[in-house]
Amino acid sequence: QVQLVESGGGLVQPGGSLRLSCATSGSIVSITHMAWWRQAPGKQREPVASITTSGRTSYADSVKGRFTISSNNAKDTVHLQMNSLRPEDTAVYYCRRVDSDLEYWGQGTQVTVSS
Numbered sequence: 001q002v003q004l005v006e007s008g009g010g011l012v013q014p015g016g017s018l019r020l021s022c023a024t025s026g027s028i029v030s031i032t033h034m035a036w037w038r039q040a041p042g043k044q045r046e047p048v049a050s051i052t053t054s055g056r057t058s059y060a061d062s063v064k065g066r067f068t069i070s071s072n073n074a075k076d077t078v079h080l081q082m083n084s085l086r087p088e089d090t091a092v093y094y095c096r097r098v099d100s101d102l103e104y105w106g107q108g109t110q111v112t113v114s115s
Helices: none
Strands: 004-007 010-012 018-024 031-039 046-052 057-059 067-071 077-082 091-099 103-105 109-113
Touching (some): 004 091, 046 077
Antiparallel strands (some): 031 046, 046 057
């Protein structure tokens, strides 16, 4: 059974950094890409960054140059390095796994950027 478990969220001051992690279980042979999404109160869930099994990455304009997505060699773990954090980055961050015919979501981890 496929599971996604996020970790690394917390409270940080503006300008600070956090590193999020997402570990997936079950078969990985059908994975096409992994991604991070986020959702703030009263707003729609939005994509943040993604990485394909070949290592190709993409970023939302709002985080480009500040966030970096990466994966391990086994392609079963992804990370999101978040630097120069701003209050508007405050949200619940979700890990998303996209397979050839199914998609899965983690439970989310809270990131709060506040002074």
